[in-house]
Amino acid sequence: MTIFNHNHTSNVDIDNRQKFVSYYPLALIIFGTALNLLNFSILWRPAFRDTHKRPTIHYMRTIAIFDILMLYGWNFDHFLYGAYGFTLSGYSVPFCKIFSFWNYFTCQVSAWLRVFICLDRYLSLSYLHKTWFSQSKNVITIIMCIITIATIISIHILLFACHYNIDGSINCQARLYEIYPIWDYMHLALYNGVSFIMLLVFVEIVQFKNLKFNIVLCQ
Structure with missing residues (x-):
């Protein structure tokens, strides 16, 4: 009887963990979508509509999307x-x-938009006048370039990845070459490695400049 109760408790615990693992992503989608939509709506309020004065608003709106x-x-x-035991990526080719493509493309765009926000902040503190990067129309150009470059980087997935095996199952690799795990490593470098290092460098420089400016004001 004790063994039965122990096994029953273990099965319940496993089932609860499985439910958590299953529904946590759904909760993340729901709350993440709601909060980002709220953020996007706030950025369209009258106080943030003057993008010529605050061109970084373009970055922030695009990041929210x-x-x-x-x-x-x-x-x-x-x-x-x-x-439900299936995935959309495994539903059809x-x-x-x-x-x-979607998974890699969106992450890379979001990461590099954040890098350019930090770059814009750094340039704003370094120069008294607006630089080319701080012009509203140029910020839109930069955003389009980031999206275009990210598309070009990951377009090979749309062109070559995924095909049907002989047994009818879907193979996420390409017929001509092996995409994974090499592409995962490249994505890790583009999305986390290089972008994070650059973002960290710009943030540290900005904080140092702010600290230096505050010290000067206090003297």
């Missing part, structure tokens, strides 16, 4: 797999191509 788009990639697949 891409942060929403990011939520519907891996998170949605994790939820579907845990709750077109879905596999689109979702695989």
